Amino acid sequence: MRALANLAPKTGAGFGDFRVRAISAAVLAPLGIAAVWLGGPVWLATVCAIAAGAGMEWAGLSNLAVPGVGLAVPAAILAACLAAGYGSNNAGLAVLLVGAVLAWLISGRRAALGGVLYVGVGVVTLLRLRAEPAGFVFVVFVLLVVWGSDIGAYVAGRLIGGAKLAPSISPGKTRSGAVGGLAAGIVCGVGFIAACGTAAPPGSLGQTAVVAGLLSLASQAGDLLESAVKRRYGKKDSGHLIPGHGGLLDRLDGVLGAAGMLGIVSELVKLGLRLWA
Numbered sequence: 001m002r003a004l005a006n007l008a009p010k011t012g013a014g015f016g017d018f019r020v021r022a023i024s025a026a027v028l029a030p031l032g033i034a035a036v037w038l039g040g041p042v043w044l045a046t047v048c049a050i051a052a053g054a055g056m057e058w059a060g061l062s063n064l065a066v067p068g069v070g071l072a073v074p075a076a077i078l079a080a081c082l083a084a085g086y087g088s089n090n091a092g093l094a095v096l097l098v099g100a101v102l103a104w105l106i107s108g109r110r111a112a113l114g115g116v117l118y119v120g121v122g123v124v125t126l127l128r129l130r131a132e133p134a135g136f137v138f139v140v141f142v143l144l145v146v147w148g149s150d151i152g153a154y155v156a157g158r159l160i161g162g163a164k165l166a167p168s169i170s171p172g173k174t175r176s177g178a179v180g181g182l183a184a185g186i187v188c189g190v191g192f193i194a195a196c197g198t199a200a201p202p203g204s205l206g207q208t209a210v211v212a213g214l215l216s217l218a219s220q221a222g223d224l225l226e227s228a229v230k231r232r233y234g235k236k237d238s239g240h241l242i243p244g245h246g247g248l249l250d251r252l253d254g255v256l257g258a259a260g261m262l263g264i265v266s267e268l269v270k271l272g273l274r275l276w277a
Contacts, residue, residue, distance in 0.1 A: 028251075029147070036130065036139045043130055044085040051077045051123040054248045058115035061235055061249070064107055072103040073112055077120045081127060089128040096120040118225070119249075122256030125263035132266075134201050141192055142215060142262055146254040148188030149181040149216040156180020170227035178220060185216030211265055215258040222257025226250070 035046040055074025064070045076099025084092025100116035129138040157177025165173040189212025193200045226249055230236065 029143075032143065033140065036136055036143075039130055039135065044081070044127065047123050047127055048078055048081045048085070050248060050252065051081050051119060054119045054123075054252060055115065057247045057249045058119060059112075061229060062109070062111035062115060062233055064109060064112055064115070069107045069112075072106045073115045073119075076100060076103045076116045077123065080120050080124050084124045084127045089124065089131075092124040092127065093121075096124060119256060121263075122222075122252075122259045125259045126255075129259065129262065129266070134199070137193075137196055137200055138262065138266075141189055141212075142255065142258050144192050145185045145189040145212050145215045146219045146258050149185035149219045150254060152184025153177040153181030153220070156184075166224055166227075169224055169231060173224070173227075181220060182213060182216045185219065186212045188212070189215065211262070214265065215261050218257040218261035219254035220257075222253045222255075222260075225257070226253035 032046075035043050052074045055077040056070070058064070059070035059073045064073060076096070079099055080092045080096035083095040096116065100113045100120070103116050104110065104113035106112070126139060126142075129135055129142070132138055153173070154177070156179065157172075157174040160174070160176035160180070162174050162176045164171060165175050165178050186209050190205050190208050193208045194205060
């Protein structure tokens with residue numbers, strides 16, 4: 001670990017928080033994979049808990065945490081998850097849209113509308129993806145691409161450094177980190193699908209690489225979006241629930257973006273786009 005720290009870029013970024021981040025990931029990742037594997041009520045309960053927590057963090061992050069107002073965001077997201085879990089994806093999205101508008105009207109703030117949609121679309125999509133015949137593969141594919149992108153960006157950004165990606169939004173992110181994250185995300189996604197063999201959805205590894213690349217880009221976009229919101233409201237983290245990572249939103253911003261992207265891709269495939277299969 002000390003050797004890695006000595007390789008830090010000239011910008012001064014290092015691996016000082018790597019150990020805490022790694023320990024947190026080593027604990028949470030297997031629990032997440034187990035919940036995906038079990039599916040059913042366990043997966044629904046897990047997603048609902050995450051959705052409610054992320055919604056509350058959004059309310060606090062955007063200064064909506066006022067009695068009777070801040071609860072509108074997590075309540076709308078939770079209702080959409082339950083509708084998707086016990087009904088259908090379309091029901092979940094319908095409840096989500098209605099809830100987003102109601103949260104906006106109750107709070108009088110567009111931040112409430114944006115929060116419900118930002119968190120809600122991702123979590124509802126995760127529920128819908130798990131309900132597919134290859135649901136376990138779909139969801140783990142999303143997680144591995146996001147985790148690979150995060151690790152790749154973290155390591156490349158600190159080893160290589162260089163020009164900033166979006167200094168006005170997130171001063172710590174570099175272009176080298178973005179490229180490293182994209183490459184690592186594609187490698188993780190393609191490697192996982194190749195390892196799944198016949199259990200994976202049909203399609204070439206080239207097609208898988210395209211999808212993994214889109215998910216990696218969406219993951220990084222989700223990360224930048226949350227960074228922009230934190231910068232807008234002068235917050236460093238969305239919370240302090242996860243050591244080394246901050247809050248749920250700090251850990252799941254990429255997952256929300258990538259899940260939404262895979263949901264779009266899968267719908268386009270159903271409409272005839274020959275991208276995945």
